[in-house]
Amino acid sequence: MHESDHPAGAPRGSKNHLSTGVVHAQRGADGRTLGGSGEDGVLREVFATLAGLPDDGVLVGPGDDAALLRLSEGTAGVLTTTDTMVRDRDWRDDWSSAQDVGIKIVTQNLADLAAMGGVGTGLLVTLVADPDLPLRWARDLTAGIAEGAGLAGVPVIGGDLSSAAAGVVMVSVTALGELGDGVAAPVLRSGARAGEVLAVSGALGRSGTGWRLLEQGVLAADEPAARSALEHHRRPLTDLGQGPIAARVGASAMIDVSDGLVRDGDRIARASRVRLDLLPYAVEHLAAHLAPAVGGEEAFRQVLGGGEEHELLATFPDEASVPAGWTVLGRVRDVADAGGEQGPGVWLDGARLDPSGGGWDHFGG
Ligand SMILES: [Mg+2]
CATH class of the missing domain: 3.90.650.10 (PurM-like C-terminal domain)
Structure with missing residues (x-):
């Protein structure tokens, strides 16, 4: 696994206890929560938001037990990376919107692929949250993920939703990718030589x-x-x-x-x-x-x-x-x-x- 990327909201070693009530105060106009909508209801909304993303390489998309991605001809292998953001550790609700969090976590993952000379081919998204989280927040998060993924031309091919203790919101993305066109080998951290x-x-x-x-x-x-x-x-x-x-x-x-x-x-x-x-x-x-x-x-x-x-x-x-x-x-x-x-x-x-x-x-x- 690659070394973990760094926190956004909270500085290293911060002892600040950050507010956790903000999301609750921003409950959507319809007042619905994740818990009240049920997993299927939430996933339906989420995947509707993601439907416009490119899917040329997706042989089987969301809706089955697993997705199936086509491998590009001659590809060396599958690049993988993952990153997680935790509320009040990696973002603060009073500083960042759900959409911001969505864009940021996509960039974190795709930048790791880019650093190898790669491009994304698919994203898996996991949301673990307090059932009281407004459905609207999850919708906005998905819109941010869709924006980041759309700019990079990468489809979201699946995900998971799980409940957590009061106040907890955690978003995790796993990116799959491959080396870019014309890139013969991944660029590692170990290849720098004197004189360069x-x-x-x-x-x-x-x-x-x-x-x-x-x-x-x-x-x-x-x-x-x-x-x-x-x-x-x-x-x-x-x-x-x-x-x-x-x-x-x-x-x-x-x-x-x-x-x-x-x-x-x-x-x-x-x-x-x-x-x-x-x-x-x-x-x-x-x-x-x-x-x-x-x-x-x-x-x-x-x-x-x-x-x-x-x-x-x-x-x-x-x-x-x-x-x-x-x-x-x-x-x-x-x-x-x-x-x-x-x-x-x-x-x-x-x-x-x-x-x-x-x-x-x-x-x-
Ligand atoms: Mg990195």
Whole structure:
């Protein structure tokens, strides 16, 4: 299993007890709950919302005991990943709508496939919830899932519904996929080699900045950097087609930035036994975009440590092979260059950055 992606709503080690009553207060106009509608009733609604998604590869869809997906000709195998979001851990009802949660969990899963050079072929969705959850919330969640899946052209092929104790809402998605067209082999974390360049597919630090703003009580903003940060925190949508593109042009290692540049970069560095030297001006350049929202120092911190970005971080043989739209962030160097004893990691200005001090970790601090 891949390492767990990081929490959205609650910071690592947060002792905050977050409110759990908000969803109940937003009960739908018709007042119906999951418990009152029954499993079949809920599933009927859910699958009606999902009916418009592409289904070319679906030989047997929802409605039977299992779905049957067609395998593309010559496919190397089935890529799989899963991610779960828990209310008051990974989102807060007063910060994120059910639709936001739906979009976010789809992105989390599809970004993991993209980071291997893959694309989604089907999603399985599980909702485990307090029977008092308004049916409307489940409907909105499904609309978000449909939006995220629709943008990526991936069908929802099945799911499960189960009840839980009062206040509990948990959404889990399992994504199935395959390597993108023209991608001969999955891109692993272990393939980076000294002399290569490190690059990222887009901006960094937006989601973490959005979280900081929400934590400060800023739920909406007119200032463009702050607005984009809030938007990306709630519903991260990145160009996941960049995964297969990067793989085709020779990306040697890749990961999606789910736990922060330093933490995820450290995973590549350790798996590849190399050191990743960040270019200070590249980090400053990314931070400059966020500075109007949170100030320069916090922007710098979020570029290095902010999670849930879901842009792709990859190494390439040289600058010429870095795809258009990507930003070169640094160089891959031999561990021996660091003097050896300090080992693989992410380096800036001659110092190794502490992965536990930057990004997020479910079970850390
Ligand atoms: Mg990931």
